[in-house]
Amino acid sequence: MVSTAHNKIEVQDLSIHYGAHKALGNVSLTVRKNEIFGIIGPANSGKTSFLNAVNRMDMMRPNMNVSGTVRIDGIETRSWRNVYALRRKIGVVFPLPVGLPLTVYDNVALAPRLAGTAGSRADLNELVERCLRRAALWDEVKDRLTHLGSLLSGGQQQRLTIARALSQSPEILMLDEFSIAVDPVTTMRIEDVLKELKEEVTIILVTNLVQQANRLADRTAFFLNGECVEIDDTETLFSGSAKDPRTNDYIGGKFG
Amino acid sequence: MATASDARDKNWFIDKFFQSLMFVCGISAIVFVVGIFLFVFKEGLGFIVNDLNVAEFFFSPKWRPTSLHQPTYGILAMVAGTAAVTVLAMAICLPFSIGAAIFIAEFATGKTREILKILIEFLAAIPSVVWGFIALSIMNPLIITTFEVPMGLGVLNSALILALMAAPIVTSIAEDAFKAVPDTYREAAEALGATRWQTIHKVVLPAAKNGLLSAGLLGVGRGFGETMAILMASGHSINIPTSVFDSFRALTATIAAELGETAVGSPHYQSLFAIGIFLFFITFLINMTADFIVRGVKKG
Numbered sequence: 001m002v003s004t005a006h007n008k009i010e011v012q013d014l015s016i017h018y019g020a021h022k023a024l025g026n027v028s029l030t031v032r033k034n035e036i037f038g039i040i041g042p043a044n045s046g047k048t049s050f051l052n053a054v055n056r057m058d059m060m061r062p063n064m065n066v067s068g069t070v071r072i073d074g075i076e077t078r079s080w081r082n083v084y085a086l087r088r089k090i091g092v093v094f095p096l097p098v099g100l101p102l103t104v105y106d107n108v109a110l111a112p113r114l115a116g117t118a119g120s121r122a123d124l125n126e127l128v129e130r131c132l133r134r135a136a137l138w139d140e141v142k143d144r145l146t147h148l149g150s151l152l153s154g155g156q157q158q159r160l161t162i163a164r165a166l167s168q169s170p171e172i173l174m175l176d177e178f179s180i181a182v183d184p185v186t187t188m189r190i191e192d193v194l195k196e197l198k199e200e201v202t203i204i205l206v207t208n209l210v211q212q213a214n215r216l217a218d219r220t221a222f223f224l225n226g227e228c229v230e231i232d233d234t235e236t237l238f239s240g241s242a243k244d245p246r247t248n249d250y251i252g253g254k255f256g
Numbered sequence: 257m258a259t260a261s262d263a264r265d266k267n268w269f270i271d272k273f274f275q276s277l278m279f280v281c282g283i284s285a286i287v288f289v290v291g292i293f294l295f296v297f298k299e300g301l302g303f304i305v306n307d308l309n310v311a312e313f314f315f316s317p318k319w320r321p322t323s324l325h326q327p328t329y330g331i332l333a334m335v336a337g338t339a340a341v342t343v344l345a346m347a348i349c350l351p352f353s354i355g356a357a358i359f360i361a362e363f364a365t366g367k368t369r370e371i372l373k374i375l376i377e378f379l380a381a382i383p384s385v386v387w388g389f390i391a392l393s394i395m396n397p398l399i400i401t402t403f404e405v406p407m408g409l410g411v412l413n414s415a416l417i418l419a420l421m422a423a424p425i426v427t428s429i430a431e432d433a434f435k436a437v438p439d440t441y442r443e444a445a446e447a448l449g450a451t452r453w454q455t456i457h458k459v460v461l462p463a464a465k466n467g468l469l470s471a472g473l474l475g476v477g478r479g480f481g482e483t484m485a486i487l488m489a490s491g492h493s494i495n496i497p498t499s500v501f502d503s504f505r506a507l508t509a510t511i512a513a514e515l516g517e518t519a520v521g522s523p524h525y526q527s528l529f530a531i532g533i534f535l536f537f538i539t540f541l542i543n544m545t546a547d548f549i550v551r552g553v554k555k556g
């Protein structure tokens with residue numbers, strides 16, 4: 001695979017094992033700069049495992065074994081000695097919102113503070129406001145920045161998580177089934193946010209809602225039982241011209 | 257509407273039965289606590305009403321209950337000694353215990369962790385009197401030779417022993433507090449690029465704050481309540497300690513050592529119960545403080 005300038009992430013022969021159990025086998029794909037790359041697939045297809053391999057969260061899990069290569073901007077992630085600096089480039093939004101038991105403000109300010117890039121109080125205030133605005137949350141929380149983030153509603157917490165992920169000025173944003181605990185209206189608002197964000201960041205969107213991938217993703221990969229069945233332009237896949245019949249069946253709602 | 261579907265079935269009666277049973281258990285706990293308190297209070301009451309000179313009781317360092325011409329009942333020296341030892345013991349115990357708890361909960365895996373936990377449980381199982389024995393036969397000569405002081409029994413010895421005694425329980429409560437912090441917090445922090453230490457320092461510690469506080473207060477409670485080991489390690493002489501090598505006498509140890517020798521109902525006997533009431537009061541105050549702080553923390 002030749003590394004070209006507009007490829008943000010290149011994955012080659014990625015396999016993931018938990019002990020003897022194979023969660024993902026021989027996945028090769030590329031994610032282009034500033035695209036929304038959708039990953040769809042039923043439960044246990046290895047989507048979350050894939051994301052964990054990209055930002056090397058396997059280091060936290062002694063039983064998780066990753067082989068193959070992941071390159072970001074052409075540099076192999078395994079060659080990073082400071083894995084924390086690598087992770088700072090990648091924002092992550094989890095399926096269930098994780099409002100850390102800090103104030104709303106501190107939740108968003110955490111990443112710059114950790115990285116030591118917080119700057120002056122005024123700079124930080126501005127950053128917090130900008131991130132909250134971009135996550136479509138500012139208007140709802142601007143009067144309670146000092147309240148505990150973990151006391152916000154589920155949908156608000158999920159947007160707080162997005163604001164927090166943005167606060168580290170990531171180059172890549174990975175969302176794992178972000179709408180699982182969010183109402184449809186908020187989901188739509190977050191989707192609009194993502195469409196805007198893709199001007200600045202590269203987005204990997206794992207979703208259990210097939211239509212969400214259709215709405216947002218430029219290209220989509222279909223994972224099934226640890227196998228990457230097919231990758232194509234979202235339009236192609238959803239127009240019924242997927243090459244693999246299993247993809248058609250899944251998109252058509254026949255299983256999963 | 258009493259229809260057939262509204263009939264009280266077996267599960268309904270079982271539920272009622274267990275509810276009543278739990279109610280009785282809950283109430284009995286309260287009954288015991290109140291009963292004990294009333295007993296202690298009743299025994300100390302005569303002294304409080306007849307002989308207690310409040311100023312003398314709290315502010316005199318002289319505890320001479322058996323003096324023939326003028327018995328004095330001052331607990332100041334004992335309070336000062338007990339408090340000093342508790343503070344010093346916690347200063348030694350908390351950093352080590354919380355450090356150990358962080359290691360066990362956040363870093364150790366597999367065998368290391370199991371072995372550590374077993375060792376700590378083993379430490380918790382050592383009876384109080386054995387600790388007293390260690391204080392007398394190991395710590396005492398050690399302190400004498402290390403610091404070149406004439407006597408090794410006193411504040412330092414007691415604090416070291418107390419720190420060792422409190423360490424297992426403080427460690428395991430602190431470890432529980434860390435375990436209660438959801439892993440999702442850690443993963444969220446690490447995904448933000450937090451190092452292991454940053455994760456612990458910025459996310460896990462604040463989230464475990466309340467649990468750590470109760471661990472600390474448990475240690476303080478232990479300090480005020482421990483009797484046998486302190487009786488042996490303190491030197492047991494009535495004295496306001498001015499250095500860590502000074503001997504002192506603990507409130508609890510006084511009760512333990514003197515209660516058997518007094519005539520039931522005598523002022524001396526009753527004064528010991530007054531000390532008991534005072535200890536009750538201190539414990540109550542510690543718990544209230546804990547409650548207060550925890551609530552303040554929650555409000556954020």
Ligand SMILES: Nc1ncnc2c1ncn2[C@@H]1O[C@H](COP(=O)(O)OP(=O)(O)OP(=O)(O)O)[C@@H](O)[C@H]1O
Binds near residue numbers: 023041042045047208
């Ligand atoms: N920490 C772990 N330890 C052991 N096995 C795991 C672990 N995490 C995931 N697995 C296994 O790996 C496989 C893939 O899981 P993964 O979470 O990647 O699936 P997923 O596609 O994200 O599913 P879902 O849609 O339910 O989130 C599953 O069989 C799962 O049981």
Ligand SMILES: [Mg+2]
Binds near residue numbers: 047176
């Ligand atoms: Mg998943």
